[in-house]
Amino acid sequence: MYIFWFLMATSVAEIGPTTITTQEECKETRCKPHGPAIRFPFRLRGSQPNHCGYPGFDLSCSQSKQTILELPNSVNLSVKHINYEGQQIHVYDSDGCLARKLPNLNLSATGFKFSVEEYSLNNWTVFNCSSDYVHYISKYYRIPCLSNQGHVVQYSDSGDDPLRSPLLTCSRIFDVFKTPGEFLHYKKQVFRLDWFRPNCSVCEVQRLGCHSQTNSTGDVKCFSIPRQPKGFSRHSRDVIVTGVVLCSFLVMLVVITGLYLVYRSKKQEKESAVKIEKFLEDYKALKPTRYVYADIKRITDNFKEKLGQGGYGTVFKGRLSNDILVAVKVLNNFKGDGEEFINEVGSMGRVHHINVARLGGFCADGYKRALVYEYLPNESLEKYIVSAKGGRRCLSWEKLEDIAVGIAKGIEYLHHGCEQRILHFDIKPHNILLDENFNPKISDFGLAKLCTKDQSVVSMMTARGTVGYIAPEVLSRNFGNVSYKSDVYSFGMLLLEMIKGRKDIEIAVEDRSQVNFPGWLYSHLDEREEQGISTEGESFNIIAKKLAIVGLCCIQWHPVDRPSMNVVVQMLQGVGNNLNVPPNPFISTDGMNPMATGGLPNQGLQIIPESE
Known part of the structure; x- marks a missing residue:
């Protein structure tokens, strides 16, 4: 230790008294304890003489102890960080309006430049x-x-x-x-300025001090930073004593904390065992439970409360326990020995996604079939779209955008996230259920088909789906082969229905049902007549336009022209202004409707059989 102090004292002695005096005047300082360190080439104006810094590298402290970089033309910027080794300073405008200062910002009169690595x-x-x-x-x-x-x-x-x-x-x-350009519209943009002279990076890397030469060329010289030469001062001894006391206190605190943790761990050991057992019991519920028909009657209180009626069955409200509500769908006219039904339920039981209604159980008792799903209190999206036209209930544009993204993520999961690709074939508002927070969940897989992930096309003997949402290729193979792109088309029609259902969409026709709504959207988007979508604010207008463009991309006649669902999710989560209006499928080169001319030619996709 004494040899170390001797060597340091010798180094200081070689520096000379004039250098030591300069170092005392120019020692590192800060505006506040955790603020940026201020040392050469910077100096703190008002506290350090001019020779402590390089010309034009003046910093000051604001009343709130913020470090301020003073530039010509009274442009003052707050300092976030200074990288002395890389010779970079990160600054921002504390008023949140950098654009106001840009006309007076003239870096050519300073030693700083914009970072060419980060900005264009x-x-x-x-x-x-x-x-x-x-x-x-x-x-x-x-x-x-x-x-x-x-x-x-x-x-x-x-x-x-x-x-x-x-x-x-x-x-x-x-x-x-x-x-x-980013500096003009960001509120609190932290940006980087670089400096090249004086170049103290070599000194900084070696943990040495830096100061200017006597000439004006910007050359610098490195020097050793002085330390205490001999013994310890009274201040040093006080610091050591304080450190010993604090260390003793910390050791005692660690011991007490350790004893408390040991006591608490033993106390919680039994509770943890109980939690693990409960988790294992709950985990069994993740797989669908098979019920007999008597169980279905008990769960629904003998089919007491009816929630809805569909083409494939009736839905009743049920209760598994005091805290667990379910929706039980009793299927109509289900024929067969039940094995195909059980296999399909087994596959759907492994589907777990926040935007897909979870199947909790099923019944295959003779010819009686039922499905037990989680209960979703806000019912279907159809009720909010239809009621929005009458002005009774209406979801905000932001909530509609969240619902659209959730549905897209659910379909993307069915197409790409499962062991086998699941094609729904009946995406429509009635089959989108909403939980207590209006998060969407895809339901009703009665028409769904399974295929392997490396297969993109399925064969079908008859058309399936709901009129208005069925893809053209499902009705006629002249438009292409049936594939997962059929769900993309149905999702696009669902998006357009969500927009059409808004009461603040102004269509200059009394009967909306008589309007070719996709064609109406194309005419307004192509002609930039966005006043046709008159809403309460520009942000809503942008959401409506984005949903419209994504919907029109999804309803292209030919499946190859439609995006996949992972691309659709990216489009919905991106900025609406970056989307381009797709080609209008309702106008062909000869002015005829593609539907009337038999559609587009087959692209040669391989037709595969449905999975068993």
């Missing part, structure tokens, strides 16, 4: 626009912090043709040059 620099022109033009201007180019209810501030690439720009009716405010 460009020239931008900022405009002041009337709020009347908000529907014609992309929200992506808006500067929120400079806009208000009376006017909207937008920006565009200075190289754009002004005669073709939607900003032609707006007035120019200012230009910014060689600046990342």
Whole structure:
């Protein structure tokens, strides 16, 4: 230890008294305990002399103890972090409106530059626009912090043709040059500035101090940072004593905590064993339970409360226990020995997804068939779409978007996430059930078919599904082969039905049922006549437009032209402004409806048999 102090004292002695005095004046400091360290080439204005820093590298402390980088033209930016080895400083505008300071930000007069690794620099022109033009201007180019209810501030690439720009009716405010576009519309963007001179990175890597040479070329010199040369000062002894006391206290605290944990672990040992046993019992419920018909009658209290009636059966409310409610679907006219039914139920019983109704049990007692599903209190999506037209109950656009994403994820799981690919063939609002939080769950797999994952096409003897949601190829093979893309078409029609059901969608026809709604959407999206979708705010308008475009992509006549469900999920979760309107299948090159001309040619997909 004494040899170490001797060597350090010798190093300090070689530095000389003038250097030591400089180091005392320019020692590292901070605005607050956990704030960025301030040392050469930076200096703290008002606390350190000019020679402690490099010209133009002045920092200051705000009243709230924030570290501030002072740049020319009174541009002050808050400092998040300083990387001395990489010679990078991360700054941001504490007011949340960096765009307001960009006209005065002139980095050419400083030693800093934008990071070319992180940003694409460009020239931008900022405009002041009337709020009347908000529907014609992309929200992506808006500067929120400079806009208000009376006017909207937008920006565009200075190289754009002004005669073709939607900003032609707006007035120019200012230009910014060689600046990342993100800085104009982000509220609190932390961005990076680099400096190249003075270059202290070599000193920093070696944990040495750095200071300027006497010349003005920006050259620097490294020096050893001095330490206590001999013995210990009174302050050092106080620090050591305090450290010993704190260490003793921490050791005692660790011992007490350890004893308490041992006591508590023994106390919870029996509780843990009980929890494990309960978990094992609950785990058995994850697999479908086979009931006899007497059990079904007991669960439903002799079919006391009817929830709904469908083409394939009647649904009753049931109760497995005081806390567990179920929906029991009693199937009609089910023939056969039951083995095919049990095999299908066995496959569906292994499907577990948040957006697929869980099958808890089944009944195959003679010719009597029943399915036991989880109970979903908000019933089907159809009730909210139909009632929305009458104005009684209506889901918000945000909730409709969440429901659409959930349904898409459920179908994607059926197509790609199961051991065998499951094709539903009856996606429609009536078969989308909603739980207490309006999370969607796909139900009613009465028409579902199974195939292996490497098989994409199935053969069918007869059409199946609900009119209005059946894909064209299910009705006529002239449109292509039946595959998982048939579910994509049904999902697209479901999306359009969700939009059509909104009471704030204005269609200039008294009877909506007489309107070719997909064609109506195409005419408005293609002609940019978005006033046809008049809603309460622009954010809702964007959601409606995104759902419409995704729905139109899914209902293309030919299966090959439709996206897969994993692509649909990405489209729904992305930004609506990035989506392009797909080709209009309702208008062919000769002006005829594809349905009337027999559809599109077969693409040669391999037809495979249905799985047993």
